[in-house]
Amino acid sequence: IDFDLILENVKDLNVLAGEGISQIEHTPGGARLRQPEPLPLTLYQNGIVMFNRPFRPYEDPSTQQCLQDIMDGYFPSELQMHYPDGI
Secondary structure: OOHHHHHHHHHHHHHHOOOOOOEEEEEOOEEEEEOOOOOOEEEOOOEEEEOOOOOEEOOOHHHHHHHHHHHOOOOOHHHHOOOOOOO
16 A cells, blocks of 8 residues: 555545535525535554544455545545545
């Protein structure tokens, strides 16, 4: 696993997702600025934790697919069910 590539691509994906950019959220009396919600990803020596969910070892096929998506420069495909309209 190329951790340097993962970290580099996560930074690039954060920029694409609008890190540091406020969005306008309309409210019943007007509007307010809203920051995008972070998607926590923690890398360990033997696996990952994403969304504060259970630990996932690197040997797990879904973990391998998630990291391969990131290494290929894409958002993990598993995020589609959490964000059907995109990030």
